[in-house]
Amino acid sequence: MNRFSIAGILTGFVLFVSCKEKKEQKDDPVKKFVLSSTMPVTIDTVKTCNIDNAITLSGEVSFNENSVVKIFPRSSGQIIESKVTLGDKVQAGQVLAVIKSADVAGNYADLSSAEADIAIAKRQLDNQESLYKSGISSEKDYTEAKQNYQKTLAAKQKIESVLNINTGSNATSGGTYSITSPINGYIVEKRVNTGNFIRQDMGENLFTISNLKNVWVWANVFEADIPKVKEGVSVQVTTLAYPNKYFSGKIDKVSEVLDPANKALRVRISLDNSELLLKPEMFAQVLVSNQLDQKAICVPTKALISQNGKEYVIVYNSNSDMKIAEVDILKTTGDKTYVNSGVTEGQRVITQNQLLVFQQLLSQ
Template sequence: MLNKQFITGLCLITVMMVACKQKPDPAPASDPAKEMEELLGKVITDTASTNAVKDEILVSGKIVPDEDSQIRIYPMVSGIVRKVNVHSGWYVKAGQTLAELVSSEMAAFSNELASAEASLANARRDLSLKQDLFSSGLASEKDVEEAKSEYKRASSEVHKAEQVLQINGGDREAGYRITTPINGFVIEKRVTEHSHLRPDNSDPVFVIADISNVWAMVNIFESDISYIHQGDSVHLTSLSYPGKVFRGDIEKIYQVLDPETKTMRARINIHNPDLLLKPEMFVSAKVKVVQQHSRVSIPVRSLIFDNNRYYVVVREGNTARIQPVEVAEKMSGRAYISEGLHENDVVISGRQLYFYEALKQ
């Protein structure tokens, strides 16, 4: 039995020794050109195209109210301010009373209304009397018609006096109310209690502005004037809201240079529904402009930066080569090339670093 087990173990060891001495078959030699061709068939590429050069010009300025949504309020009569109901920065609604005055002119208007109402009451009584006398045969039809005419005239005078009092914002107690015709914020207040106001004052007593739409007045440097045009799109930012971008358009360019700053002003219209932008707030703006000349451009992701230079990997059929390029500018995800590429050149935009390193060796 022992001899049988020994013989079996010896056979196994012999088989293992023979297997260890056998060498594996050599792997087939790789073909770099074929591998490159296969990889080129799978990569992402982009074609260089000629486009008008887009650029961003930086300008700065401040927020001002839209003048079309701003009201300057002047007193229509003279008087002494009895009460001021609002202050600068307050939000007011159309029809709200801003200040109340005591006015001798309003007293005169109120007296005219009272006199007209008294005349109307007399005319009403006289008409009623003439109609009764006419029914009794004691008055003529002509007397009744004259009484009717007097009643109409007196009624017209009352209506006129009421309108004068209403137009001037007064009441029967010789008071005058300064009201706002629009919703908005009080951005200027130049009146205090006990002030004496006159209708010929040159300054408004209140300025009310609806800031749901505002303007940004920005300054354009003389060197940038030729690039900026009416209608250009603008992105604005403010220190008050980091990371938030407001969008607007250049609505008007004022064709006059400031003699001191040598800048030209432009007006940007901005929709401001959340009322975030306030008058006098400083803003920075990027004006998106399209220049007159064109350049070959490619996506920025296609660029490779190495040794202080830009390169791209250009695909030519089943081969590729490294091409140094000069980048004139970058804008909106595209690189505008001044030298090194031609229109319709195909550049690798995915795994280009792999090809760049492989082609360098």
């Protein structure tokens, strides 16, 4: 075999291998993205909804005045120990402050004097009773001794009642008494510190305690929007601290007069706050829902993905069958977004980790 034949055989072999590799590459399909179990997602359904003609009100979080206790001093004196700070959680019966009071010390001095009077009156009564039974003393003297003894008992009882009213059961003979919490809750106001002098007739409370598990939101409604706001209307509340979290509630009170300062009507919303996320004095936005007769396709607002000035959602059919759909937004109201096109009723969209899925689908 000459060298030209060997070269031809080698050339043919190389061409064969090359063609085979190309064929194998051509037959190898593009690998599709499949959702794995390590990427949890949440699925929601596209619906047809009544369009909400919602309005947004500004407001602030406040205490629920029906579950707030304001604590005032019972007797004048000086704060010798303040045991709590603003925001502390307290239990019913817990000591909040200890006060040293000249009035309480005086009451205990009066109590000691009353107890001495009782002891004297009791001895006199016993003597008169013995003399009366022996026929030496008259019944009148014996009756007067009994009445005098009863008066001393009544005087002591009066002093004890005053002490109980002014100090509760936490006073000592040294003139100190404790202020305790009447309920379980949180210290939401504190106006005193150790060393402060207080008076019984002072106008300000020492502490304010609230359980904070239910709060009020007060919102302002301007004149043009008053017809859209009524008791019982559903609302959603958001705050600067939790901009993506919606707190659902209803308007439970509408004022009958406008605030003369800003010409706005005040409305009150009661909200469940079992997670204690809402704090008094927080700024809040209140979205008031007003449903119209018009309907439109709506998707959860959290399903939207913004990219290059356009809005998309991920339509989910199965873990291996997902697609990107561009949507034309009509309007967004709270947790609902109304769309003109892009999805149809009954389709399912991803509302959790949708951005990660979006990036994976783009990279295919």
